[in-house]
Amino acid sequence: MYMKTYIKTLGKVFLDKYFAAALVFVLSLYVFEEWAFDSPQGQFLKMLLTFDLKKDLAANLIVSFGSFVFCFLFVLFALRSPNNMRWIYGFAFGLSTLIQYGFWKAVKRFILEQDLQIAGSTPLNIWMGAGALYFNWIFILPLAAFVFLLFSIKGEETRPQSLRSIGVLLALIVSLGGFAFMADLSVLVGPSLPAYYGTIAQFGVNALVPSSRQAVEPITNTRAKNNILLIVDESIRGDHLGINGYSRDTTPYLSQIVSKEGIALNFGVAAAGGTCSYISNSLLITGVRPGSDDFKLVHTHPTVFQYARAMGYKTYYLDVQASSLWNGLKGDDLRYVDFWYKVNDFEDGYNSDFRAAEQISDILSESTGNFIMVNKRGVHFLYEGSYAPDAEIWGPTPDDYTKQPDLVVNAYDNGIRYNLDNFFRHLLPDLSILDTTYIIYTSDHGETLFEDGTDWLHCNNTIQEARVPLLILGKHLPTVETGFQASHSNILPTLLDLMDVPNNIRRHPYAPSLFSDENNQPVDVYFFDGALRLVDFQAP
Numbered sequence: 001m002y003m004k005t006y007i008k009t010l011g012k013v014f015l016d017k018y019f020a021a022a023l024v025f026v027l028s029l030y031v032f033e034e035w036a037f038d039s040p041q042g043q044f045l046k047m048l049l050t051f052d053l054k055k056d057l058a059a060n061l062i063v064s065f066g067s068f069v070f071c072f073l074f075v076l077f078a079l080r081s082p083n084n085m086r087w088i089y090g091f092a093f094g095l096s097t098l099i100q101y102g103f104w105k106a107v108k109r110f111i112l113e114q115d116l117q118i119a120g121s122t123p124l125n126i127w128m129g130a131g132a133l134y135f136n137w138i139f140i141l142p143l144a145a146f147v148f149l150l151f152s153i154k155g156e157e158t159r160p161q162s163l164r165s166i167g168v169l170l171a172l173i174v175s176l177g178g179f180a181f182m183a184d185l186s187v188l189v190g191p192s193l194p195a196y197y198g199t200i201a202q203f204g205v206n207a208l209v210p211s212s213r214q215a216v217e218p219i220t221n222t223r224a225k226n227n228i229l230l231i232v233d234e235s236i237r238g239d240h241l242g243i244n245g246y247s248r249d250t251t252p253y254l255s256q257i258v259s260k261e262g263i264a265l266n267f268g269v270a271a272a273g274g275t276c277s278y279i280s281n282s283l284l285i286t287g288v289r290p291g292s293d294d295f296k297l298v299h300t301h302p303t304v305f306q307y308a309r310a311m312g313y314k315t316y317y318l319d320v321q322a323s324s325l326w327n328g329l330k331g332d333d334l335r336y337v338d339f340w341y342k343v344n345d346f347e348d349g350y351n352s353d354f355r356a357a358e359q360i361s362d363i364l365s366e367s368t369g370n371f372i373m374v375n376k377r378g379v380h381f382l383y384e385g386s387y388a389p390d391a392e393i394w395g396p397t398p399d400d401y402t403k404q405p406d407l408v409v410n411a412y413d414n415g416i417r418y419n420l421d422n423f424f425r426h427l428l429p430d431l432s433i434l435d436t437t438y439i440i441y442t443s444d445h446g447e448t449l450f451e452d453g454t455d456w457l458h459c460n461n462t463i464q465e466a467r468v469p470l471l472i473l474g475k476h477l478p479t480v481e482t483g484f485q486a487s488h489s490n491i492l493p494t495l496l497d498l499m500d501v502p503n504n505i506r507r508h509p510y511a512p513s514l515f516s517d518e519n520n521q522p523v524d525v526y527f528f529d530g531a532l533r534l535v536d537f538q539a540p
């Protein structure tokens with residue numbers, strides 16, 4: 001009986017022409033954009049499964065659902081609206097597709113909050129010049145379909161009712177943007193329409209909420225005398241490097257450099273701050289210490305870019321992995337980044353790290369006073385994607401990673417040998433850069449390599465996932481003992497030492513720098529697992 005009434009009501013709702021038309025239109029929009037853009041929603045699902053987004057899973061799903069609801073209500077209210085209100089919907093829809101489709105054409109993604117921040121400081125003539133690059137005629141198709149729908153279905157709302165509907169949409173999109181801001185999401189999942197207006201709302205909320213990052217007092221305007229380069233590799237396990245005594249020669253070129261007298265301090269296998277990219281990168285840029293500090297402090301501690309700027313460095317951030325901020329930096333933090341290069345600037349592929357290395361090499365040989373941080377592409381799963389097919393040295397490589405766990409290491413080591421060793425060949429074709437430059441090299445985390453029955457890569461809690469390399473190169477390094485158990489926590493204070501940051505402007509009691517005598521005392525070293533639980537790091 002109840003079932004019957006239920007089905008009847010359900011039938012009525014779906015037979016309602018506004019409801020049915022809105023649903024069909026929105027679903028078609030999803031399908032159309034999957035076809036037109038390399039399937040953004042499909043990529044999102046894939047990203048959830050492959051990359052380190054577990055922390056954001058719930059938040060992304062909420063935004064995804066909210067986006068769908070917004071899209072649906074937008075079309076539903078548009079169809080119900082009276083004639084004299086429809087231009088508002090048509091304009092809003094057309095604007096979002098024009099901008100989003102243009103962005104996708106130029107940079108292979110929709111607009112982000114950071115684009116709006118940068119847009120404000122970009123002169124108009126540059127925007128005009130970029131017009132041709134961004135214009136994507138395909139936006140006409142969904143717009144034409146939407147306008148056609150508006151012409152073929154007559155509305156039923158009065159003007160005040162329609163204004164109320166627009167109010168509902170505004171409230172919904174501001175909530176969506178506000179939520180994305182609170183959840184610290186850089187990408188708003190969903191089709192072009194909600195992603196566009198949600199991002200604007202996110203930008204607005206961000207502008208109203210004051211930054212919670214502590215300030216660093218500027219010390220000098222004089223350009224610094226040295227260069228500092230922080231290289232954060234991706235998924236490179238410290239005990240798989242030839243320079244750390246690994247049985248395979250994965251680092252022939254780097255070994256030559258390290259063996260030269262007085263230009264290298266190799267701290268061997270160090271402890272990562274976390275087993276997930278987002279976690280360890282956030283710790284690296286803020287100096288927050290696992291085991292002593294709460295992880296939440298990564299949102300308030302000053303970043304390394306603030307210190308660098310305060311000491312007279314030009315600051316560069318090169319990201320060979322993504323075109324949105326994902327590693328703990330937020331839109332606000334870009335105020336202290338003079339140059340932000342993204343994955344598209346390096347033509348993504350197994351040689352993209354080398355293009356970044358060459359660009360860095362150019363910057364460093366032309367001037368001093370540069371602080372550069374690079375997130376390498378590294379050797380991410382599937383490892384065969386990290387090296388040229390003819391660069392295979394160790395084989396066979398697995399056809400199926402879970403069924404042939406013993407072979408995984410072959411593909412992985414090929415990746416290290418190709419990616420990491422050649423990166424240093426491109427960065428340091430000779431050692432002249434080291435006259436003026438200090439280089440700190442590490443990785444964000446290690447990797448399980450399917451050992452001991454593990455079937456995950458990282459972001460979990462095994463020691464293998466926390467084993468990272470830690471190496472400093474430079475021609476004027478102090479003589480220090482390198483035999484202690486170093487960790488990611490030592491890196492920020494070391495960078496501050498290299499920048500000559502006076503003690504009175506260091507905002508926190510950081511871990512000892514790698515140059516400090518305090519490292520003679522044994523300390524317990526911890527890392528955060530993927531769920532932010534502390535794990536004791538046992539040196540191999």
Ligand SMILES: [Zn+2]
Binds near residue numbers: 234277
């Ligand atoms: Zn990673």
